[in-house]
Amino acid sequence: MADNIDFILKRRSIRIFEARPVEEGKITTLLQAGMAAPSAMNSQPWEFVVVTEESILQRLRAAMEYGKMVAPLVIVPLGSPKVASNFSAETFWVQDCVAAVENILIAAANIDLGAVWVGVYPRQRRMAAVREILNIPADTFPLCLLHIGYPAEQKPPHTKYKPQRVHWQLYESTRRYTKKPIHHMIDKIIKKA
16 A cells, blocks of 8 residues: 555545544534535535434434444535536536545545445435435435544555556456446446435
């Protein structure tokens, strides 16, 4: 592992958290990191809902089959073309908001917090539940839930680098992969949404 990217490699999915709250200053730092992300044509098509109230956190946990983590903080990034600075958000809000999410996850790991990403978009049932719980309008899209807190589990930094997945100059279509192509799995997931 290269020393100069250790700040990225220490980002791990943390699912067990201490009960203590995350300080407001750290929450602001996470949001600043998120809003520092690149976006298509600098459209910045994001808004964020910050949830620390336990009754709302409980409702979010109940609505998500894979989001049962008990964290003192959930940040919900929203794709919001209406607040974007230009039309590119209508096409690229997902990519833009994902960049913001990754910034938040990396920042959390570097200010002694843990975090995990729970997908919401494009699953219609999940989106409807989050919209209802958080009073999000129909023209604004909840991307995911970021459960954040002080970690009660430790995971060492690691890399997922696989050199066999790197193609130099041209794509090598003769490579053999042992797993089914990902598009079959994606089709199944979308059909269930």
